[in-house]
Amino acid sequence: AVRQPAALALGRVYLMLIKQGKDAELNILEKALNDEDPTVCRAAAQALSRIWYYHYRKGKITLAELEHRLENANWAFRQAAVRTLGKIYPALVQQGNDVDISKLEDGLWNKNWFVRQAESEALGQIYPSLIKQGMDIDLSRLEDKLKDNIVVRQSAALSLGQSYPPLIKRGKEVSLQVLEERLDDNDWAVRQAASQALGRIWY
Numbered sequence: 016a017v018r019q020p021a022a023l024a025l026g027r028v029y030l031m032l033i034k035q036g037k038d039a040e041l042n043i044l045e046k047a048l049n050d051e052d053p054t055v056c057r058a059a060a061q062a063l064s065r066i067w068y069y070h071y072r073k074g075k076i077t078l079a080e081l082e083h084r085l086e087n088a089n090w091a092f093r094q095a096a097v098r099t100l101g102k103i104y105p106a107l108v109q110q111g112n113d114v115d116i117s118k119l120e121d122g123l124w125n126k127n128w129f130v131r132q133a134e135s136e137a138l139g140q141i142y143p144s145l146i147k148q149g150m151d152i153d154l155s156r157l158e159d160k161l162k163d164n165i166v167v168r169q170s171a172a173l174s175l176g177q178s179y180p181p182l183i184k185r186g187k188e189v190s191l192q193v194l195e196e197r198l199d200d201n202d203w204a205v206r207q208a209a210s211q212a213l214g215r216i217w218y
Contacts, residue, residue, distance in 0.1 A: 019058045030066050041066065048091040056091035057129060064098035071103060078103065085118045090127040097122065097130065101137030108144040116141055123156050131167045135160050139174025146181040154178055158193045169208040172197055176212025183216065191216065 044066075047059035070076040081103070084096035097119065104114045119141070122134040135157060142152050157178070160171035172194060179189050194216075197209035 019052070019054045027062070030062075030069060033066060033069060045092075048089055048095070053091075053129065057094070060091045060095035061098070063095040064102075067095065067099045068102050071099070078107075082115075082118065085122070090125070090130050093122070093125075094130055094133045097133040097137050101133075101140045104137075104141045105144040108141070108148055111148075114141070116145075120156050123160055128164050128167055131160065131163060132170045135167060135170040135174050139170070139177045142174070142178040143181045146178065146185065149185075152178070152182075154182075154189075161193050161197055165202045165205060168197065168200065168202070168205045172205060172208035172212045176208075176215045179212075179216050 041063070044059045044063055048056055048063075050056050050059070067076060067081060071078070071081065081096055081099055085093055085100075087093050087096070100119065104116065107114050116138070119134055119137055122130055123138075125131050125134065138157060142154070142157075145152055154175065157171055157174055160167050161175075162168070163171065175194055179191070179194075182189055191213065194209050194212055197205055198213075200206045200209065
């Protein structure tokens with residue numbers, strides 16, 4: 016669809032204008048979150064997440080506002096919020112701040128697999144930061160996603176590949192069986208993700 020690259024291009028233009036201190040009307044991108052084509056929705060969500068992240072860094076949007084957007088009924092709107100928080104939370108954790116990831120973890124069971132994929136990817140960015148700060152993390156939710164659809168299995172495998180190493184470094188025992196089983200997955204992309212994840216752990 017022509018609308019997909021158009022949404023991505025528009026997002027880049029808007030972000031450039033915003034960085035130059037100019038106003039950009041986001042209504043067109045936000046409207047694209049309701050497009051009949053899910054690839055257009057995802058492109059708009061990706062563009063908006065970049066803009067929201069920049070606004071957050073500049074103090075134009077609060078963390079509470081972003082977290083509230085996780086409750087939006089529109090799956091693409093929520094996906095944009097998830098991706099934004101996936102970038103913000105690790106830095107906050109490294110600075111010693113407390114973060115509430117319960118809504119992100121609950122989102123692993125969202126009815127929309129686009130959201131589940133984004134949630135697993137975000138947790139793959141956040142969990143390592145929490146583990147490095149000495150927090151005990153239950154990875155069973157993420158491990159359960161290795162039984163989801165192809166795209167979610169792939170993202171879950173990669174996220175576990177990021178989360179297991181800091182646990183092992185802390186001297187914690189982890190079972191790699193769930194990841195090793197994905198080496199025999201019926202989809203090559205999942206097998207590749209599992210292989211990459213195990214490579215990060217073994218080497």
